[in-house]
Amino acid sequence: MDLATLLPFIVNVIVGGLVLGFVYAIIALGYTMVYGVLQLINFAHSEVFVTGAIVGYEVFRVLAPNPMNGYLKLLLALLAAMTVSGVLNVLIERLAYRPLRNAPRLVPLITAIGVSLILQDVLRVIEGFQGRFDLTYILPESFGTRFCAAQSSCAALGNVLRTIGIDLQVKDVILIVVALLSLGGLNYLVNRTRLGKAIRAVAQDRVTAGLMGIDADRMISMTFLIGGALGGISGVLFGLKVGTVNAYSGFDPGIVAFTAAVLGGIGSIPGAVLGGLVLGVIQNLIGVTNIFGQILGSANLQAIDASYQRIGAFLVLVLILIFKPTGLLGKSNVEKV
Amino acid sequence: MPEQVMVASSGQAVRTAETPMLELSDVHTYYGHIHALKGLNMTVNPGEIVALIGGNGAGKTTTLRTISGMMKPKVGSVIYEGQNITGLPAHTIMQRGISHVPEGRRIFAQLSVRENLEVGAYTVTDRRVIEERVQEAFALFPRLKEREGQLGGTMSGGEQQMLAIARALMVNPRLLLLDEPSMGLSPLFVEAIFDIIERLNKERGTTILLVEQNASMALAIANRAYVLQTGEIRLSGPAEQIAQDESVRKAYLGDE
Amino acid sequence: MTYIPNILDVQGVTKTFGGLTAVNDVTFQVPAQSIISVIGPNGAGKTTFFNLITGIYTPDKGIIRLAGEELVGLRPDQVTASGISRTFQNIRLFSTMTAEENIMVGRHARLKVGFWDAVLRTRTFHQTEAEARETARVMLDFVGLSKWRNELATNLPYGDQRKLEIARALATTPKLILLDEPAAGMNPRETEDLKALIRRIRDDLGVTVVLIEHDMRLVMTLSENITVLDYGTKISEGRPHEVRNDPRVMEAYLGRGAAAGEYGKEARPNA
Amino acid sequence: MTAGNPTLPRRAAPAPDRTWMLVLIFLVTSALLLVSHNNDLLGNLGGLGTVLHNPIVEAVVVSLFLANVLFAYLWRAAPWAKALVGLGSLLLVLPWAGQEDTSLLDLSIQIMIFAALALGLNIVVGLAGLLDLGYVAFFAVGAYTWGIFASPRFSEVLRYYGQNPGATNAGTLALGLFLTAVTAASMIAIRRRVARPTRASTWSFALASLGLVVGLILTGRALLVLNAFRAQGLATGLDANFFWLFLALSVLAAAVVGVLIGLPVLRLKGDYLAIITLGLGEVIRVLANNLGLYTAGSQGITPIKSAAVPWFDRLAGALGFQPDQYYLLFLYVVVLVMIALILTVNIRLDRSRIGRAWIAIRDDEVAAQAMGVPLVQTKLIAFATGASFAGAMGMIFAAKQTFISPESFNLFQSIGVLSMVILGGMGSFPGVILGAAVVTLLNLRILPGLGEATANIPWIPQQVNPGQLQRLVFGVILVASMLLRPEGLLPNRRRTLELHQDEDQEDDSVLGHGPALTAAGGSDVYSPGLAPEKEDERAGGVQ
Amino acid sequence: QTTVKIATLSPLSGGQSDLGTQIRNGAQLAVNEYKPLFKKIGLDLQLVAYDDQADPATGTAQARKIASDRQILAVVGTLNSGVAIPSSAALAPSHVAMVSPANTANQVTDRGLSNMNRIVARDDAQGPAGANFIARTLKAKKVYILNDKTAYGEGLAKEVEKALKADGVQVVANEGTEEKSDFSSIIAKIKLQRPDAVYFGGIYNQVGVFIKQLREAGINAPVIGGDGLDSSELATIAGQGANDIYFTTVAAPIEALPAAKVFATSFKQTFNDNAQGFGAFGYDAAKVVLQGILDAARANGNKAPSRMQVETAIRKGNFTGLLSGNVTFNSVGDRKSATLYVMNVQGGKYKLATTVPVKPARQ
Numbered sequence A: 001m002d003l004a005t006l007l008p009f010i011v012n013v014i015v016g017g018l019v020l021g022f023v024y025a026i027i028a029l030g031y032t033m034v035y036g037v038l039q040l041i042n043f044a045h046s047e048v049f050v051t052g053a054i055v056g057y058e059v060f061r062v063l064a065p066n067p068m069n070g071y072l073k074l075l076l077a078l079l080a081a082m083t084v085s086g087v088l089n090v091l092i093e094r095l096a097y098r099p100l101r102n103a104p105r106l107v108p109l110i111t112a113i114g115v116s117l118i119l120q121d122v123l124r125v126i127e128g129f130q131g132r133f134d135l136t137y138i139l140p141e142s143f144g145t146r147f148c149a150a151q152s153s154c155a156a157l158g159n160v161l162r163t164i165g166i167d168l169q170v171k172d173v174i175l176i177v178v179a180l181l182s183l184g185g186l187n188y189l190v191n192r193t194r195l196g197k198a199i200r201a202v203a204q205d206r207v208t209a210g211l212m213g214i215d216a217d218r219m220i221s222m223t224f225l226i227g228g229a230l231g232g233i234s235g236v237l238f239g240l241k242v243g244t245v246n247a248y249s250g251f252d253p254g255i256v257a258f259t260a261a262v263l264g265g266i267g268s269i270p271g272a273v274l275g276g277l278v279l280g281v282i283q284n285l286i287g288v289t290n291i292f293g294q295i296l297g298s299a300n301l302q303a304i305d306a307s308y309q310r311i312g313a314f315l316v317l318v319l320i321l322i323f324k325p326t327g328l329l330g331k332s333n334v335e336k337v
Numbered sequence B: 001m002p003e004q005v006m007v008a009s010s011g012q013a014v015r016t017a018e019t020p021m022l023e024l025s026d027v028h029t030y031y032g033h034i035h036a037l038k039g040l041n042m043t044v045n046p047g048e049i050v051a052l053i054g055g056n057g058a059g060k061t062t063t064l065r066t067i068s069g070m071m072k073p074k075v076g077s078v079i080y081e082g083q084n085i086t087g088l089p090a091h092t093i094m095q096r097g098i099s100h101v102p103e104g105r106r107i108f109a110q111l112s113v114r115e116n117l118e119v120g121a122y123t124v125t126d127r128r129v130i131e132e133r134v135q136e137a138f139a140l141f142p143r144l145k146e147r148e149g150q151l152g153g154t155m156s157g158g159e160q161q162m163l164a165i166a167r168a169l170m171v172n173p174r175l176l177l178l179d180e181p182s183m184g185l186s187p188l189f190v191e192a193i194f195d196i197i198e199r200l201n202k203e204r205g206t207t208i209l210l211v212e213q214n215a216s217m218a219l220a221i222a223n224r225a226y227v228l229q230t231g232e233i234r235l236s237g238p239a240e241q242i243a244q245d246e247s248v249r250k251a252y253l254g255d256e
Numbered sequence C: 001m002t003y004i005p006n007i008l009d010v011q012g013v014t015k016t017f018g019g020l021t022a023v024n025d026v027t028f029q030v031p032a033q034s035i036i037s038v039i040g041p042n043g044a045g046k047t048t049f050f051n052l053i054t055g056i057y058t059p060d061k062g063i064i065r066l067a068g069e070e071l072v073g074l075r076p077d078q079v080t081a082s083g084i085s086r087t088f089q090n091i092r093l094f095s096t097m098t099a100e101e102n103i104m105v106g107r108h109a110r111l112k113v114g115f116w117d118a119v120l121r122t123r124t125f126h127q128t129e130a131e132a133r134e135t136a137r138v139m140l141d142f143v144g145l146s147k148w149r150n151e152l153a154t155n156l157p158y159g160d161q162r163k164l165e166i167a168r169a170l171a172t173t174p175k176l177i178l179l180d181e182p183a184a185g186m187n188p189r190e191t192e193d194l195k196a197l198i199r200r201i202r203d204d205l206g207v208t209v210v211l212i213e214h215d216m217r218l219v220m221t222l223s224e225n226i227t228v229l230d231y232g233t234k235i236s237e238g239r240p241h242e243v244r245n246d247p248r249v250m251e252a253y254l255g256r257g258a259a260a261g262e263y264g265k266e267a268r269p270n271a
Numbered sequence D: 001m002t003a004g005n006p007t008l009p010r011r012a013a014p015a016p017d018r019t020w021m022l023v024l025i026f027l028v029t030s031a032l033l034l035v036s037h038n039n040d041l042l043g044n045l046g047g048l049g050t051v052l053h054n055p056i057v058e059a060v061v062v063s064l065f066l067a068n069v070l071f072a073y074l075w076r077a078a079p080w081a082k083a084l085v086g087l088g089s090l091l092l093v094l095p096w097a098g099q100e101d102t103s104l105l106d107l108s109i110q111i112m113i114f115a116a117l118a119l120g121l122n123i124v125v126g127l128a129g130l131l132d133l134g135y136v137a138f139f140a141v142g143a144y145t146w147g148i149f150a151s152p153r154f155s156e157v158l159r160y161y162g163q164n165p166g167a168t169n170a171g172t173l174a175l176g177l178f179l180t181a182v183t184a185a186s187m188i189a190i191r192r193r194v195a196r197p198t199r200a201s202t203w204s205f206a207l208a209s210l211g212l213v214v215g216l217i218l219t220g221r222a223l224l225v226l227n228a229f230r231a232q233g234l235a236t237g238l239d240a241n242f243f244w245l246f247l248a249l250s251v252l253a254a255a256v257v258g259v260l261i262g263l264p265v266l267r268l269k270g271d272y273l274a275i276i277t278l279g280l281g282e283v284i285r286v287l288a289n290n291l292g293l294y295t296a297g298s299q300g301i302t303p304i305k306s307a308a309v310p311w312f313d314r315l316a317g318a319l320g321f322q323p324d325q326y327y328l329l330f331l332y333v334v335v336l337v338m339i340a341l342i343l344t345v346n347i348r349l350d351r352s353r354i355g356r357a358w359i360a361i362r363d364d365e366v367a368a369q370a371m372g373v374p375l376v377q378t379k380l381i382a383f384a385t386g387a388s389f390a391g392a393m394g395m396i397f398a399a400k401q402t403f404i405s406p407e408s409f410n411l412f413q414s415i416g417v418l419s420m421v422i423l424g425g426m427g428s429f430p431g432v433i434l435g436a437a438v439v440t441l442l443n444l445r446i447l448p449g450l451g452e453a454t455a456n457i458p459w460i461p462q463q464v465n466p467g468q469l470q471r472l473v474f475g476v477i478l479v480a481s482m483l484l485r486p487e488g489l490l491p492n493r494r495r496t497l498e499l500h501q502d503e504d505q506e507d508d509s510v511l512g513h514g515p516a517l518t519a520a521g522g523s524d525v526y527s528p529g530l531a532p533e534k535e536d537e538r539a540g541g542v543q
Numbered sequence E: 001q002t003t004v005k006i007a008t009l010s011p012l013s014g015g016q017s018d019l020g021t022q023i024r025n026g027a028q029l030a031v032n033e034y035k036p037l038f039k040k041i042g043l044d045l046q047l048v049a050y051d052d053q054a055d056p057a058t059g060t061a062q063a064r065k066i067a068s069d070r071q072i073l074a075v076v077g078t079l080n081s082g083v084a085i086p087s088s089a090a091l092a093p094s095h096v097a098m099v100s101p102a103n104t105a106n107q108v109t110d111r112g113l114s115n116m117n118r119i120v121a122r123d124d125a126q127g128p129a130g131a132n133f134i135a136r137t138l139k140a141k142k143v144y145i146l147n148d149k150t151a152y153g154e155g156l157a158k159e160v161e162k163a164l165k166a167d168g169v170q171v172v173a174n175e176g177t178e179e180k181s182d183f184s185s186i187i188a189k190i191k192l193q194r195p196d197a198v199y200f201g202g203i204y205n206q207v208g209v210f211i212k213q214l215r216e217a218g219i220n221a222p223v224i225g226g227d228g229l230d231s232s233e234l235a236t237i238a239g240q241g242a243n244d245i246y247f248t249t250v251a252a253p254i255e256a257l258p259a260a261k262v263f264a265t266s267f268k269q270t271f272n273d274n275a276q277g278f279g280a281f282g283y284d285a286a287k288v289v290l291q292g293i294l295d296a297a298r299a300n301g302n303k304a305p306s307r308m309q310v311e312t313a314i315r316k317g318n319f320t321g322l323l324s325g326n327v328t329f330n331s332v333g334d335r336k337s338a339t340l341y342v343m344n345v346q347g348g349k350y351k352l353a354t355t356v357p358v359k360p361a362r363q
């Protein structure tokens, strides 16, 4: 196989991984926010995110006959998903986690699992009443077209991209842009604002934060609101990318995203993003290892195909954590005793 | 909120000495079934330094926690500036102008020194004011300036103690609760700390409730003092008088 | 004066954190059966120094020997096994365990009883278990905490927690015990009791003591030798009266109250 | 909050003696159980028969009957009554009812398998404070260890090696054995000699372990190739008499895998460990799915043998059991004995130097280490012990199912076992057993019963029929019980002590750092004096 | 009046619940249809639905539960071969007949249990049928095979691979994937290898997403699958990409059979849900079971038959007028002969491409 075919292939695989990685990254942010303040693996986040995806689906479905601009629809879908998921997340915290603030850490973990199970069936029932199970996004036509297709003004750019193997659809670009915007916004919020500092203080010591005049419960609610809104965004992005969701689709991406959060250093915002991207790319590269195996003539490599994608990523995680026990960007806290 | 704090800090003259700033009456506080405060009564007048001394486990820390809202008393009331603040959550009490330097320092380990200070000024919204106060803190504790970017948790014990005090001062409180501020500080610094306490009281008019093991130094700067024993007030009165008390000297000052 | 071998021998240890040199080329010797203090301003590197000795941090440079045995590179539990035990500046008891159980954990390294002994309840198991319980009883008695035996460690008053930590550390039958600010948070009266306890550790148990303290009354009356650190460097060393009158120490650490005599009588060297 | 809980330390008055009540309840529930599982009798009972036949009633009867054992444990009663009820229920009434209805045996075995798993995980999570989300991996190892050898798979494997011997011959076997012996010996020697690991010793140890792995592979391969001619004779797998040997092997294999997984990852803290174990659990499942030669991949292995114990079969036959029920009854007895064993091991370890070390590590790693507790080694023991229980149960599961495939070992199972541990009461042995029983009963009896009973009620719309909302109902029960009893159904003594300290505490803010938070992974411990700051445990905060 | 029951055993909760519910609902329709017939001979017919949660252990436990309820004479189930195998073994001693509406794995009937039957085609029948279609009709020279790593998908894919190789077609890969949402690396490989056709052994909601992404990447090679694709949802999920898709199934297309149309409408009416392939299979399987019971009851003098009698009646019976044609079972419970319909999705519309008669090796 010559370089001319191989290069676009590799680029393609990597870009595909990156696009996917952005979705993981935004989901991961939702986990990492909540983990940051409560040290809780919020197992229900996957359903918060699916709720966002379903809300997004409903918005696009209801607006399908409407001739309005596709981007406006997307905006509405995003806003609706952010609101619903955000509020849902706050409610979950109120009802299922807050009463357990002082219980051993694993107790809210179990209620999180319980909430996750409840939400799955609730979502299924809601859609089931309308005879639906798998929900397929009805997206504006234009989203499916190739980015910088021949007829548009940026055809030249599109051609260049495609020659090196980057073949994106408009919706992929939308996805990346939305993801970057949310990321930037969140980073600003957490690191630059008073609110962010307060959240971080609460994350470390709720009681002392109270002594600083910070209402810890409110900050925790805010965190769940933000985390939920991110879940909503990621839900819509997931719908955009994959096209079909159902009440149970959250579990898988949820696990991967949480892994991404851990890989990046749990609690770290840039870490979650880096983790998502790295995981996306690694998964894809492992998925094509057998091709390299063919090229290199190695039978062992050839045996590694897409069925190893997920666990390959886990093994990479193990390796990274062995050398960097607090994740890629996690602060390695030398303990002061 | 922050505005109030500002005004108040410069306006201590408004209040008269007759109305106590803080009044605890018949306060009972529990840890589970452990009865830590058993009907505590005490007052702090505006502009005073009041020392609270007592042996290990006497309930000094619990008293401060009950005032600042970290704990709720089961019985009794805490009146601050004429208002009943019993059982209010800590953050609202703090917004009324009470700062608490807690036992064990409780520095935000993962925040830098500067961020710790900024969080201390959470209720202050004006960025310029915050910056001013950060500089004031640095002036008081030069070590903190040297370590502006270091994570709070990696500071040495004494450095953390400085940070905890500086952090509580960020809001310019009207009432400052200090729980063993000299613990873990070098002798040189212990003196400095007591200096700072006195200056705060004199120059800014900050009222101070001081818990100290170093009773002789505490009594030296305090106006009045209470002696606490197993959750009850054993003795109270002007500081000099308490310092002379035979039993106190024996029990807490280590005099043979 | 008879020759007393150094039980602990530290040669030129250095530890840096990023750009900060917390411990700088410190050489330090501890004669067996002595009580030695390490003092110095806040942030001088005292705790870090203890952490280096006990294996919690690895020194960037330098040699640490306990009775001739090289310690650098050992894990903390191995250091403990070879005979150094410690308390912490911030109390670290096992909060869900009773006082007695806390001390029994301290016996861990000394109990030669394996997995199968425990599962099969062999004689060795019963013997060692009884031995551990007995040690716990003795230690609780020794520090005067017998009445707390079955109380959860967290429920003890603060000062008693400090003593429990000491008891736990002693349960490892150390040759050398390191105490990090044992008197912090104690009033002068309680500090007196502590002083007596520390003396008994040395005299009755024959354990060498190194302590960090800011309470000069305690340090000056208890220690036979004092080492002073400042900015990670050893700036002075010697008998209490020597150190007390060292101008560098006065300037960096003691302040104006440091006039001779204020801190009470000096300890008598042990030999 | 915990009314009626006998483990409460502060309970003043002794519980009333309930001997007669216990016996009475035992007799009543036994009668109900026997009647409700006897179709012939039910048919003759008319109205009562219909009521007893109702799936919900039936589920309740089973649960009540099993509760007997719990009551026998909890209530104050004469020892003879406790023994009568406990042993009578488990050894007499249950098998007897199971004769009519094998689903009872299946249910009980399943409960006990889960109870054993929960006991194992309890060591790791409850005692040592290590959050393991991939626990089912060890279960899988045990299941496949027996499954591969005691099924037609084995002859397939042999046949494969017969056809692809490669360069393997008797020499390979010798080489393999030699290599294994030498490397194992040198590993032990290195361990013995070297107190302080140097770079050289670390490398040679690593080299030796690599050699050991190679040696084992060579040996295994050679053994397979050399025995390939037996493929024909072993068409249905190894003789069932190997059951006992393999029970030991499954335990061993799971423990070894536990150590192998544990070694690299046990250095990690808190939830880093959780996610890695989750990942490694998945790795084991995917390997089972991909190593088709050995595991038959997604197709699964079947039929898998159970043990052959002629005298037991004769006994069962004499007692009126059908031949197809022998193996279930047998496994029931085996698993009962295993539970007793595992429980003993658990209790003994807990009350020993190792158990104390686990709890010390859970409370405060740094202090534990400073007190001479070797962290990694102690954690490894927890990991391997927990794993070995799972290994044994995996084997019994394989024998009971006669079929295993990777889908039985997915993440949900790990999470399920974890929820049993927490629901029952972390760190409490009777608690986790109860947790396992409750969750399994819910999943296999009560919720299906509820669904079945309501399936044909016309006014319940299809979409919200409880029969298909088991997750929801289970979720609700999970959340509700955690909210009502955060300390678990039968809390651990320690934890009760802690939580009840704070019982009257109205303001929970202080407790945010209170002792209750010192769960697995730990958090700050608030002492009346200085609060020890354990920065590293709070894994970062939001940055 | 005596009550007789049949049971369904399928996942009613969790990610596969829509398929399991289809089976349950299909069976329910059949029960509704047969109720009057049973009434006539004095039997009250009921359906009880069990949830196996797609988990083998749960399935086995439920199977034993079924065995203990003597009113239950036969079972329709399961969805997953992994559940069917141990459950049928657990039911075998009590002779509760099982008719599977979905399990294609060879092992399901290869064990020769007297109670286990199925109406769908075995992997080694369906696989070669798909393979032949690829080789002969589509004339593909180079095929990329994918599977979902389940007993069903992988088993089917393996048979396809075998048959294709026998036909001299080049198989570039037989790759498993559990991924459900992103196929970019696989698609990149497909793009690189340029196969003439792609076979995917899997279920429509995974394969649909794959096809959509495949088409979006500009690859128009035909995609072929098994009865796992038999769902109207497939076209919806694949959206714009729902072109050149083929799948093999035993259920006749709705247009071809008036009965199918009736079934589809009454399904929609009763359950407010569109009937999918598994609904039809569930319906058919239930009809086989019910007819078997009815036959046995008639032979038994219009009294409730024994399980053994039902078991034999089903194994020996001849069932006609089903959506999937006529059913007679061979000695191990496979259909003696069946027609596999090769359906084609073009522009989102389903139409019949061709039919293939299949027979198992054993008769």
Ligand SMILES: Nc1ncnc2c1ncn2[C@@H]1O[C@H](COP(=O)(O)OP(=O)(O)OP(=O)(O)O)[C@@H](O)[C@H]1O
Residues within 6 Å of the ligand: B031, B034, B036, B054, B055, B056, B057, B058, B059, B060, B061, B062, B063, B103, C154, C155, C156, C157, C158, C159, C185, D501, D526, D527, D528, D529
């Ligand atoms: N977190 C807690 N849990 C249970 N009991 C506690 C807790 N904190 C304090 N106590 C108990 O409450 C009583 C009062 O303690 P407190 O900490 O107020 O004393 P203190 O006067 O501050 O003592 P110290 O000088 O040791 O700081 C003591 O008996 C102590 O044991």
Ligand SMILES: Nc1ncnc2c1ncn2[C@@H]1O[C@H](COP(=O)(O)OP(=O)(O)OP(=O)(O)O)[C@@H](O)[C@H]1O
Residues within 6 Å of the ligand: A334, A335, A336, B150, B154, B155, B156, B157, B158, B159, B184, C017, C020, C022, C040, C041, C042, C043, C044, C045, C046, C047, C048, C049, C089
């Ligand atoms: N992990 C770390 N990372 C960065 N700096 C550290 C770390 N640990 C300690 N330091 C710094 O090293 C210096 C020495 O700290 P150490 O705790 O040893 O002081 P100390 O002598 O014990 O002081 P104190 O009397 O206040 O307890 C301090 O300035 C501290 O901020």
Ligand SMILES: CC(C)C[C@H](N)C(=O)O
Residues within 6 Å of the ligand: E019, E079, E080, E081, E082, E102, E103, E104, E105, E150, E151, E152, E153, E203, E227, E228
């Ligand atoms: C769902 C299916 C199409 C088939 C099922 N998975 C089986 O095991 O046969």
Ligand SMILES: [Mg+2]
Residues within 6 Å of the ligand: B060, B061, B062, B103, D528, D529
């Ligand atoms: Mg105190």
Ligand SMILES: [Mg+2]
Residues within 6 Å of the ligand: B156, B157, B158, C046, C047, C048, C089
């Ligand atoms: Mg220190």
